Amino acid sequence: MALRIALAQLNLVVGDVAGNTRRVIETAADARDRLGAQLVLFPELTLCGYPPEDLLFHKGLQRQVNTALQRVIAETRGIAVMVGFPEYAPEGIYNAAAVVRDGDVLAAYRKQKLPNYRVFDEKRYFRQGQESRVVDIGGVRVGLLICEDVWEPEPAEAAKAAGAQLLAVINGSPYSLRYQQRREGIVRDRVRDTGLPVVYLNLLGGQDELVFDGGSFVMNAAGEVVQRAAPFEEGVFAVDVDLLDDKAVPRPDAVAPPLSEEASVYSALVMGVRDYVNKHGFPGVVIGLSGGADSALTLAVAVDALGAERVRAVMMPSRYTSQMSLEDAAEQARRLGVRYDVISIEDMFRTALEALAPVFEGREPDATEENIQSRCRGLLLMAISNKTGRMVLTTGNKSEMAVGYATLYGDMAGGFAPIKDCSKLLVYRLARYRNSVSPVIPQRVLERAPSAELRPDQKDSDSLPPYEILDPILELFIQDDLSVDEIVARGFERETVGRVLEMVKRNEYKRRQAPPGIRISDRAFGRDWRYPITSGYKAR
Structure with missing residues (x-):
């Protein structure tokens, strides 16, 4: 006896209940007719999209979801469908899933473990489910789980106790570096706990800050991945499960190889930009191209996400812009085939200085004059955005955002920040990776000392520690929450650590x-x- 399951690794749209429902119905029919599947799995909160956030509280969404679920029940035939949805009960909302077939609800399940850390705040919205659900599909008893349920042992163990021979887990698990290995490690723990194989389906696509990378997989009872879908690719994949000696045994199939760190991050950036722009309906994007590494990487990502015809690059030189920057920016635009404009900010900058001269009298030039240049550029980019409808992509990296090495209402002005979570050192790694695919970024961009070019002979190192020192300190503080003493114990100078952490604290208002x-x-x-903007805390 064999059961064929289809994994629908789909890119859905939060809030588009009608569109998501249509995809469920069409995909279920395809899984039935093309793949011959008896069961098709859809991602967590399929009907409303994930994460819906406070949309869940809106009465209109509740009505749409209820209507959509009834439509799925009525219109999916000849195949069982496991679909995720918010269940509105008298006592509250549940993160739920239903298995339906031929007009009947075979099983309904409520998520038992609600994540409330990092990017998750499900306890704000959902009540906790209390009961396991096992459903017989084609003679195989399938235990139903939703995402976080598999990160703790109890739901899987309860499903086994209820008679499950196979665990089906639908997920909305967002991407972060090396997270696929962690997911598979957690699932392996559950396999060891229960002795049951697991079919793991993950969501795909960009949603605001989050990217869902897919990477759906099947793990056998020995803890071996016997099938894995390619990450960052939409598709519907067939999984065959045999019933041998009353045990479910997944058949080995294609196992997509893991991506390198650089390839996976770059793919996440491309998907995030593509979905943010397309799901908002923007015709394209505009980018300030400086001749530096950050804007060079951002431009490459944008072209790979949207195509050259939807990307516009603008060089905005001042008296401090080097000839090298002018040449390298023009060369990259040529290599990528984007429209490239050069608009000098010199007249704007001079006019602003002349207008402010009486107010600035007696004061020496400082960062104020540098910020004026950045804001001139922001004004031009936003004007182009307003006139053309193209969204501005900002080009700041995580290192700059952390210490405030950016100008509010200047280079921070825009609609989306693709490399906002990429440290400066990672930016260089990603740029070199992209050039290994095809050389779109001039080599000089990656070899020259980074500079904002807002004053004569300026270098980033004039204002910041070298990135080889800055980035590790930031990672220890931001990701690991280490104290000054703990970071110093890792080999960094106390004065440097204290200075960096103070800059991070002082610039929270910018990041907001x-x-x-x-x-x-x-x-x-x-x-x-979620650090406070106003804070008297002294980092120690």
């Missing part, structure tokens, strides 16, 4: 006003960083 950006680390500025 920054555009959203793609999360690729275990802790990004945004959903999973």
Whole structure:
């Protein structure tokens, strides 16, 4: 006896209940007719998309979801469908899933473990389920689980106790670096706990700061991955499960190889940009191209995400812009085939200085004059955005965002920040990776000392520790929450550590006003960083 399960690794849209429902019905029919599947799994909270956040509280969403679920029940025939949805009960909302077939609800399950850490705050919205559900599909008893349920032992063990021979887990598990290995390690723990194989389906696509990378997989009772879908690719994949001696045994099939760290991060950036732009309906994007590594990487990502015809690059030189920057920016635009404009900010900058001269009288030039240049550029980019409808992509990296090495209402002005969670050192790694695919970034961009070019002979190292020192300190503080003493014990100078942490604290107000950006680390500025703006805390 064999059971064929289809894994629908789909890119859904939060809030588009009608569109998501249509995809469920069409995909179920395809899984039945093309793959011959008896059961098809859809991701967590399929109907409303994940994460829906406070949309869950809106009465209109409740009505749409209830209507959509009834439509799925009525219109899916000849195949069992496991679909995720928010269940509105009198006592509250549940993160739920139903298995339906031929007009009947075979089983309904409520998620038991609600994550409430990092980017997750499900306890704000959902009540906790209390009971296991096992459903017989094609003679195989399938235990139902939702995402976080598999991260703790109790739900899987309860499903086994209820008679499950196979665990089916639907997920909305967002990407971060090296997270696929962690997912598979957790599932392996559950396999060891229960002795049951696991079919793990993950969501795909970008949603605001989050990217869901797919990577759905099947693990046998020995803890071996016997099938894995390619990450960052939509598809419907067939899984065959044999019933041998009353045990479910998944058949080995294609196992997509893991991506390198650089390839996986780059793929996440491309998917995040593509979905943010397309799901918002923007015709394209505009980017300030400086001749430096950050804007070079951002431009490459944008072109790979959207195509050259939807990307516009603008060089905005001042008296401090080097000839090398002008040449390298023009060359990269040529290599990528994007429209490239050069608009000098010199007249704007001079006019602003002349207008402010009476107010600035008696004061020496400082960062104020540098910020004026950045804000001139922000004004031009936003004007192009307003006139063309193209969204501005900002080009700041995580190192800069952490210490405030960015200009509010200047280079921070824009709609989306693709590399906001990429440290400066990672930016260089990603740029070299992209050049290994095809050389789109001039080599000089990656070899020259980084500079904002806002004053004569300026280098980033004039204001910041070298990135080889800065980035590890930031990672220890931001991702690992280490104290000054603990970071110093790792071999860093106390004065440098204290200075860096003070800059991070002092610039929280800037980060709160920054555009959203793609999360690729275990802790990004945004959903999973909630430090106070006003704080008397002294880092020690």
